[in-house]
Amino acid sequence: MKIFKIKSVLIVLVLIVAGSIAGCKKSRIDLLPHGPTEQSYFTKEDDYNKAILGVYAKMTDFFWYNGGAGSTPMPVFLLPGDDITTNNTNEEFEQFGSLQPSSGRLSYLYARHYQMIARANLILQKIGSVASGVYITPNMKNYHQGEALFLRGYAYYNLWNFFGTAPLVTERVTNPDQFNPTSSTGTQLLEQAIKDFGDAALLLPTSWDAANRGRVTANSANGFLGKSLVFKASATKTATDYPAAIAAFNKIAGAALVADFGENFAFDKENNQESLFEFQASQAFGFDNVWLDNDFDNAIGSLSIFWGFYDNNFALFGTSRFYATSKLAAAFEPLDPRIDSTLKPADRTIKKYVVRNKANQSGPGSVNNYRILRYADVLLLKAEAILQSGGSTTEAINLINQVRTRARAMRAGGLVPANRSTAETNKTTIMSWIMSERFIELAGEGQRWFDLRRWHMQGIITLDNSFFNSNTTTVSFQSPKHLNFPIPNSELDVNPNVVQNPGY
């Protein structure tokens, strides 16, 4: 009897085991992830909106602390040129000579720009085939498309200015055949930026509501379109791009210089009237972990920017802070009110972005936006375009004077900087006015190298070791080698079709 019972139990047991295996269907290995994939995504307007924010978010990588003063890409933007210097010995972005294809900062910046481009390319591909009914808000599809184009254009604008001949990728990479594109040539990258900014200008709104403040607008696109055209005219020494640049600048509506120059670098005056494009620095609501990149995870990855080189943050760990060059300090007329927002003449420490700053919770990071394009910059570029294309010198000088007037008016009864004389007709003199105005107005904003590089290409200036006015003694600038930074080894080592820039 007992034996029988055990047997019954056993039969059941064996049946269970056998049944479970017999039930093993081949389809059981067809597992899918427990999260959205491309196939299930892009079905709502908000999906696209999130993806666009993902493109913007990539800019964090350009400006954040990156877990170390030795890793953050900020010196690449700030240091090259004659406005900012440092006591760092062997500082490659100031001395040029030691610039190497193995530079970690360059490699990082290069890769992150292409990640931004890839994110934009993906959206452009998806938006091109979006089903009807996905977008409900009127015009939002155009806006998103415009934003993707703008941000891709901005990435190519930077890549051309830093590397010159990096590859041009305008399609989403979905096939191994696309892994190894060839180097671009000449101003190909800049031309792509011009095309993207031009297309974006036609799609973007003139403004956004308060909650969306910080997104790009038609003004942003027209500003960058004009700027890129001026750059191209400089680089190729042809005047034909200037009229198009002027036309683009003229389309900018509603922008104006703010009364207080210092507001352009104040955390509480972000996205103001003068601002055409800013990186929206912020802090993660949990804890802005400046050691983790933006993509890491919500509420943990960094959303902030690193201004530590300017304010001598503890997180420099022995790396020297940045200083204004004595050349820059001397360029200001002593009573120019802009100097108070720019530097401290006594020790040449930098005040821009720092005096009206707000550190985020974690110390090294800051929430103070990086101003990428200001209306003052546009006015001076427009002056340059008018001048270089043989337009009215009076009109050009008046544009310079707009910038000077704003500065002068900051002080009640101020006399400095005085207006430039509109009677001047010597093109070289007026150009030197433009150049010195850009030097003073835009000092320390990461614009200087781009200007110097293009003017040197144009033959207006000649860069040499003495030009840079560095605190260090071993500047070793070689032309044309250093006009393009080296293509990083991380690309060269794996892409046989890319050619290193000459000289490296």
Next chain:
Amino acid sequence: MYQNLLSIFLYLRSPFFFLFFCLVCFSSYSQENITVTGKVTDNQTNLGLPNVSITLKGTTSGTTTDVQGNFSIAARPGSRLIFSYLNYAPQEVTVTTNGNINIALASQSKELDEVVVVGYGERKKKDVTGAVSSVGAKDIEKSTAFTPEMALQGRAAGVFVNSGGGDPQSRPTIRIRGVNTFGFSEPLYVVDGVPIYEGGAGVTSGAVGDIRSPVNILSMINPQDIESISVLKDASAAAIYGVRASNGVVLITTKKGKSGKPRVEIASSYGIQNIPKTISVLNTQQYFALVKEAYANNPDANTSFEARFGPLYDAANSQYVGNGPTYDWQKELLNKNAPIHDHSIRVSGGNEGTTYYLSVGYAKTESPLKANYLERFSIATNIESRISKFISTGLTLRLVQENAVQNTGTDLGTMMTTIPFQPFYDANDPTGFAAVTYGEFEPNPDFDPTKLDPGASFNYKPGFPKLLWGPQTRFNAFAFQSLNDNQYDLSRILGNAYVQIEPITGLKLKGSFGGDYFVNLRKSWGNNDAYRFSQTPGNPFAGQDGKAVGSYGERQGKTYNINKELSLNYNRTFLSNHNIDVLLNASEQFGRWNVSDLSGRVDYADPQFRGIRNQPPYTNGFAGILQEDALIGYLGRISYKFRDKYYLDGTLRYDGSSRLAPGNKWDKFPSFAVAWRISSEDFFPKTNFINDVKIRGGWGTLGNYQSAGYYKFLSNVNFGPDYSLGSGNGNGIGSQLQGARLPDFANTTLTWEKLKTTSIGVDAILFNNKVSLTAEYYSKTTFDIIQSVSLPPNTGIEVPADLNVAEVSNKGIELQLGYNAKLGPVDFNIAGNITTVKNRVEKLNAGTPLGGEAGRIEEGYSLFYLWGQKTGGIFQTQAEIDAWRKSHTDVSIGQSATNPATGYRYKPGDMYFQDVYGNPRNSKERFNQAPDSLINSNDRTYLGKTIPGYYYGLNIGANFHGIDISIFFQGVGDVQRYNYQRSSGEGMGSLANQWSTVLDRWTPSNPSTTTPRAVYNNPSNPSRFSDRYVEDASYLRLKNLQLGYSLPKTILGRTGFIQNFRIYASGVNLFTITPWTGLDPEFDGIPPTRQFLLGVNASF
């Protein structure tokens, strides 16, 4: 062919078939048992043999002889008893009615009848056709490691084991016969039939590497419970696990009970361990001399040393520390004489129907560095029962609880470069530790304590935090160890149950169901006060209301793994000489890894209150990880044997994996093996010096799906990026919004990574059964390697893509030699093995090399080779420099070929590098073989290989009147490593402390030819990745020396109940011979320890 097999098999799988079996095969048996007694002796010495196993044929019941060789067993007359004893030929005797059996066993070669676990069964060693290495319980017990894999180190030919260092939680690295792939290279572990699955396995970096616990999950198997570890090395051996076996299979078989009287065994050991070596570094005075000299040597030193680095570095300032004491950070970190405990009790026994094995164990090992230990409680059971004549069933189950504390938070390498004047302790600080930073806070104007999320309550005042020990301030690890707490709590249930039906002799149908469930809980406590001891102090009040004293988090990873199998096995001998063994098997495995995380602030300091439940409701969490794997495999295996002379094995698998792209999920993997016992041929001369020779060879293919990541054929959406909008009008922060990205390259053609193996071997027993020899040649090629690498940056693909592109080969020879002899009263044995590996990357996608300098992957080279520039020498005079500059330009430091005034100008004492290659002449070329006088990144070349060319082990043992000694050496050779610790310890380019070796640096009065001069931020860049820091990492270790004493049987016999009693003393890693200048050639992080242990083993 396999289609037919499969269809038969599919029929066999049906439940009706089972039912049929079950109904047909039940019958009962009956006949009166009598008690059989007798004595078993050695046929030459006539001495009684203890522990001879006696089993009733066709059952699992049996007994063993006592110390004198006597036995007693209940059996029916006419039934047959099998007498078997290690190293003796087994005998079979029929029970007669008189109930008395005395037999004499004859000794035979020890090797041939050893049983080797080969997967889905066992084979005698003489019948093995594939490449299998095996380590038995005796050797496993000698390894004092916490974790079973270490028992393989040096003992199994073809198996390379790197210990992973002295951290008890670390994971050893196991590579079988070279490295097959750039992807997943870990072997498959199968514990009692359950293939182990670990979420995130093989990943050591990134978020997954971080989230996957650092604690080795194999440490959750008590080595004392292990009967044997078999390693299946080639395709024909491993084919039965083919779906995931390409990196080899490690089969762990645990102990089972034997029928007979209950047997109680205890094993207990206690020991201490220490790190044998620290690196001599500069004292405070030497440090100051160095950094001053280095700064003065920099051509850009435009600010004075004192002004640049502050008052601590200024001899004229009262805060100057250059005359202060030196603190030895390395010594302070050591946990001297860290204790090691291991205790276990095992009870086993059984009757004719049922056998059992129970074990309870406790082990604890402290790390040789402070604030780290691992502790294990384990229970294991193994029960087998024959329910009726035809049905048997069994269950193994183990429960493990592990507690780990991991608060070290640093290693000796970090301590080496910590500035020597920074103190550890400060009696005036409430914590007792010397603070590192000083911060002052001010209330945040946005702070609103009435809100649930009040924002940051305090921000640092401008200018804070400040580093207290200058720009090179280091965090105070000792304060962290004391204030913070990071514990791991791991629980595991691992078990397997089976039912086997044997309706007719030789036909077995077995269904098994196994599972592994383990939970890994990390409990981390961060004291708000800890920020003062960090050189990168976060704001402890961020996101808090100012009342909190710290933060507490729990991260839980759950892994479950279910394995179902059904197999049909038929084994029969026909016409007395033809043996056929057929196996059909279907298996399905499903694994899931689920991670969740919660953390938040805690308002109480009492450790008793640390828990998620006591946190205010604004706890942070993250989505975690949910990964799943499913595998289905069908297997058919036929083995044929004729007269123990000719062997043939053929296996065919058909496997599917969830990780591969639709359309490519399934693949076939065949393998074959043959063997010929040439010594059994009539023509083979019968001599005393060649006793047995078998030649064997195998060929086959295996798959590896684990190199593929999860869902790499899909493009996933990730919600990591965030961006903030809406700032302005006084608000600088705006609203944080969630973004999305699609970071993958979706490879829709991703398929199996496959391995083809060929091996040819000889097994021989020589010189009167005294010498055993196995020599084997192997050749493996992995193709369609799943290459998970970052795509060229221009693609913007953020996550490494998985592509099937490359081919890698591994070739080599394995040699095992053993010698056993009785020299008078001394039993003497010596066993050695050596394995050679020649690893070569055969093919890469478009020939494009991958990887960086520390691990280059390039056609024609060994995987992960070291790639960099070569040092030329050190300039001694200006004349030397001028001569060199005439023909060379180091472009990478900004020198100009045309203008010697441009770029860095060498000074005597600078190191220069060789011009090895030239720049490419066209875009097709990577570099020009002819040097071009320019030194740049095109001069990077082969500097060394990281896969050892050979590794070996040697064990010498002797036994004399109860005293046993074993000496075990182990080593690797032909391998180089980059000495990262030395590169930061001899770079002299920063304010970090340096190794004492830099005292020999170049100065005008000490024209060194090995160490360049000291230069702060050295513009000549002598610390670039070069052969300067590449070192020979080969070593020879005295891994284990053990001396034991067993009480003689005569004394034990008198006690009446103690069967075996042995005490031993053991030393581990007593010495290492190596040219490596760092802490340890095997692992520098937390180096392997030197251990001294005392232990006792007894059985009753």
